[in-house]
Amino acid sequence: MQTKREPNARLAEWLARAGLSNGELARRIKAAAQQAGHPQVAPDATAVRRWLKGNKPRRPIPGIIADVISDAVGYRVTSYELGLGESPAEDRSLLYNRSWVVTVETVSDLGRADVDRRRFLAAAPFAAVAATGPSRDWLLNVLDQEPEPGPRVRLEDVTAVRNMFGAFQRMDIFQGGGSGRLLLAQYMNVHVYPLLRRPQPDDVRRALCEAAAEQTYLLGWMAYDSGEHGTAQRYLIQSLRLAEESQNVPLGAHVLAGMADQATLLGHPEEGLRLAQSGRQGLRGTSAAALADLWALEARALAVMGDKTAATRAVAQSETAAETIDHEREPEWALFIDPAYLHGEHAMTLRDTGDHAGAAEHARRSIDHARAQQRARRGALSQAALAASHLQRGDLEQAHAAGLRTLALAGQVKSSRTIEAISDLQQRMQPYGQNRLVADFAERARVLTVAA
Known part of the structure; x- marks a missing residue:
């Protein structure tokens, strides 16, 4: 029946x-x-x-x-x-759940799905509205519920987790997000997320949540750099919840910066602006590096929105904050927020506002720092910004030369962002039609993108 x-x-x-x-x-x-x-x-x-x-x-x-x-x-x-x-897991991981128990199960499910390379997760779309609740709840700083009983976690366990972060972060910075993400996800599934289910004294719990938030953010950033934006968004939201549990405000603001960067890149600059501003409001001057980054990302969003005056002002605010950065006092996750990174972000902002001279100046400064540090991904992104600034002033020959340097550096890393920068540069060259330099760059770019 x-x-x-x-x-x-x-x-x-x-x-x-x-x-x-x-x-x-x-x-x-x-x-x-x-x-x-x-x-x-x-x-x-x-x-x-x-x-x-x-x-x-x-x-x-x-x-x-x-x-x-x-x-x-x-x-x-x-x-x-x-x-x-x-x-399903990909839907739950878009939610910022106030329950600690549900959060632990959600981030564990997300990690397992990522390692298993389940198709539903790889195809999960970016949802622009999903960040509204998390950023609001992070600012409200609501904490609740205790984890399940079991063997107690020690500070030594947390130290072991922290010691792994630097290795994975260096892997991302120097080789690109596509190099070590699945290895990091496997490590988190086996060694870190199970610890979250066990009881801890308050100080150990905060330290563990902080370490887990840092590495979950790094998973999200690696997915972002690999072009898997739905997966990245889900990791970032869960990282923000873990950061709240750790009561580490600069770390939460840092996660919001990553969310802002992604939203702007994917064509939602209004959401990117709101996320960056939420991070600044919560930060309250506790980390100069995080503040410089948030101002830089606010500038990026404003430039995409066409507000040249506000974008230029935000770049100046970022530079002011950067003058007070003392990396000896900043957390390890903030080490990448340095001149190579900040000048590179400012170059892209000023490129988008049409200030080709300012963009070229910042791009060159970023390139110099990135070269000294052997950071190929950052160098490639800044060379692409420099090439775009040359195109804006009508110098195709210099743009072609910078474009070739972009290709050379992009070939050294596994990063979809560098490939996207190359595609953007190809589009910017289209007004020059069938010029031999355009054709040469297009053919070299095709070889690289096919290999990637």
Whole structure:
């Protein structure tokens, strides 16, 4: 005997709240599915009516519905809240859960899914609205719940975790995010996330959460650098929750900086600006390096938004903060916030505002520092910014030369950001048509991108 299905009142309520008709929901689901690589998902209004009557759509449709409705209402809604079943790992990891127990299970599930290279995680899209709740809750600094019982964690365990961070961070800086991420994820799954389930004295717990937050952020950053933005976003949100538990405000602000960088890169500069400003508001001057970074990322967002005056002012604020950085007093995660990095970010900001002279000056200073440190990824990004500044003043020959240096450095690292910078440079060369230098750069870029 067939069980009678109950109408999905939750889905109907959220549709009404989002102001979406059955047909409009179907249209948006189809568009989102196409963008996420699911061309077979093409529902119509009839399919939506069936869901409202109680039929459960198959994966990946529940997650896509959650993304569409989240975009419509302006904050994250899960498939569970829509009456479509339990939220899968990729959905749960977008949420900033106030429960410590749920947070531990969520970040553990995320790490396992990443190591297993599960297709649903690799295809998980970036959700612009997902950062609204986490940044707000981090500022409110709400803590709760105790972990499950078990053998106690010692400070020696935390020290062992901390000792690994520097090695993985250096791997990212010098070889790119694609080099060591899965190795780091495996280490976290086996050695770090299990510790979070065990009880600790308050001081040990804060230290452990801080160390776990640092490395979870690094996982997110490596995924970001590899172009896996859905995975990166999920790691960053969970890192922010761990940072809150550690009560380390500069670390939380640092995570928000990473989230701001990603949002701006993916075409959401308003969200990037809000995240950077949230980080500054919470920071309250406790880390000059974090403050310089947040101002730099605020400038990047403002430049993309077309506010040249505010972007230039933010660059100046970043430079002022950078003058007071003392790396002897800064945490290890802040070591990359140095002249090579900051001048490189300022070069891209001024490039986007149209200040080609300022962009070239900052790019050259970044390149000099990156060369001295043998940081190929940062050097490649800054060489690309220098090439763009040459194009802005009409010097194709100098742009071509800087472009070739970009290619040489990009070939030394596994980083999708360097490949994206090369693609951006190719687009900027298009107005020069069939010029031999454009053709030469395009062919050399093609060889590199195929190999990558």
